[in-house]
Amino acid sequence: MGKTFAEKILALKSGKESVITGEIITVSPDIVMSHDNTAAIAKKFKQIGINKVKHPEKIVIPLDHCVPAATEKYATNHKEIR
Incomplete structure (x- = not known):
């Protein structure tokens, strides 16, 4: 299944290739x-x-x-x- 728009943005901003629902990540908002x-x-x-x-x-x-x-x-x- 494909990634949601939010998952794509959060992966990009966290420097990760991918993120999943429930995962804790650190990002800095633009x-x-x-x-x-x-x-x-x-x-x-x-x-x-x-x-x-x-x-x-x-x-x-x-x-x-x-x-x-x-x-x-x-x-x-x-x-x-x-």
């Missing part, structure tokens, strides 16, 4: 996506002493809730995300 509740999540990280992300150039956060910002609170959150 791009990471988050959602626009990231401002709240960032505040929690700051509370535990984490003030920056390792690779900010690899993060994409689409603002897809309450756009344009309907309240000052949303506008502030969007500004913090940017």
